[in-house]
Amino acid sequence: MTKIAMIVSDRAEPFGMGVLAEVWGDQYHPDDDTPVFDFVACTPEPGVVRGASGFDFVIGSGLDAAADADLVALAAKRDYRAEDPRVSEVLRAAHARGATIMASCTATFQVGHAGLLDGRRCTTHWRYGAELAADFPEAEVDTDVLYVEDGPIVTGAGSAAGIDANLHLMRRWYGARVSATTARRIVVPPHRDGGQAQFVRAPMPVVEAETLAPVLAWAEEHLAEPLTVATLARRAHMSERTFARRFRDETGTTPWQWLLGRRVAMAEELLETSTLAIEQIAQRVGFGNAATLRHHFGAVRGTSPQAYRRSFTCVESA
Known part of the structure; x- marks a missing residue:
């Protein structure tokens, strides 16, 4: 059983703790066959841990509970620039034994204190990016993305982006079906690419007729076709320039990146749930041929698609 240790420190942010508990800590979901994880919350000094939002937490396990964890996940905290050497020691030990380390929002600072961000790309909430870069100049800080995976270190942006980062890791470990089922259980979208912007540049008018949602839904149903920006723009009754700008405003990404992500996601689903040949899957999702699918996948x-299928297939070969 995969073990997840959530480290909770003084002045912990409850939302980040809730994200980790929702994604990894749900022990009861009889309506699906997704894995149940060995989830434990731990802290440097077991007992009452101060929260950052007017209420506290009772954590019964010490940091030794993280000694054999496959994933060591840090909950964000309010005094984020203060290092806890005890937590740094746990993180360095986890890294040395090959465990994965997850930190979202302000928790990324603690990973930096442990010396694990040097030479790595990472992210945090856009509000704290300049401070993170100043504190850890050897790190490559990118606050234009939702999450970053650099080797065994996964860092996420603020708040809800932590959900995306954790679902990304679940998808990589257990496949798209398990990740999508988990997302459905906690009632969030199944996948947002890490390269998506943390926020859109301006709020969109609340005019149903102007939203791109119908065009995106149509594109999802026609991925096998040679879709282009011109095709989608015509469907939306916009010029290509207006469409591309509005697409970025609504989705935080480009049409090409969005189509690529959806095609890879559909390929994952077909690799897990069908016995279609790789060439057939490539054609069905719009990549045209197996070589192009292998490249983008x-x-x-x-x-590779073949290796992914071997790891996550849900069907018996014919």
């Missing part, structure tokens, strides 16, 4: 997921 490898670039996005870091593995």
Whole structure:
């Protein structure tokens, strides 16, 4: 059983704790066959831990509970620039034994204190990016993204982006089906790419007819076709320039990046749930041929379609 240790420090932010508990700590979901994890909350000094939002927490386990964890996840805290050497020691030990370390929002600072951000790309909430870069100049701080995975270190932006970062890790470990089922259980979208912007540049008018949602839904149903910005813009009754600008404003990404992400996601689903040949899957999701699918799948997921199928298939071969 995969073990997840959530480290909770003084003045912990409850939302980040809730994200980790929702994604990894739910012990009862009889309506699906997703894994149950060995989830434990731990803290440097077991007992009452001060919260950052007017209420406290009772944590019964000390940091030794993280000694054999597969994932050591840090809850964000209010006094984020203050290092706890005890937590740094746990993080360095986890890294040395090959465990994955997860930190979202202000928790990224503690990973930096442990010396694990040097030479790595990472992120945090856009509000704290300048401070993170100043405190850890050897790190490559990118606050234009939702989450970053650099080796065994996964860092997420603020608040809800922590959900995306954790679902990303779950998808990489257990496949798209498990991640999507978990997302459905906690009632969030199943996947947002890490490269998506943390926020859109301006609020959109609340005019139903102007939203791109119908065009995106149509595109999802026609991924096998050679979709282009011109095709989608015509569907939206906009010029290509207006469409591209509005697409970025509504989704935080570009049409090409969005289409690539959706095609890879559909390929994942078909690799897990069907016995279609790789060439057939490539055609069905709009990549045209197996070579193109392998190229984009490898670039996005870091593995080949064949290896992904071997790891996550849900069906028996014919």
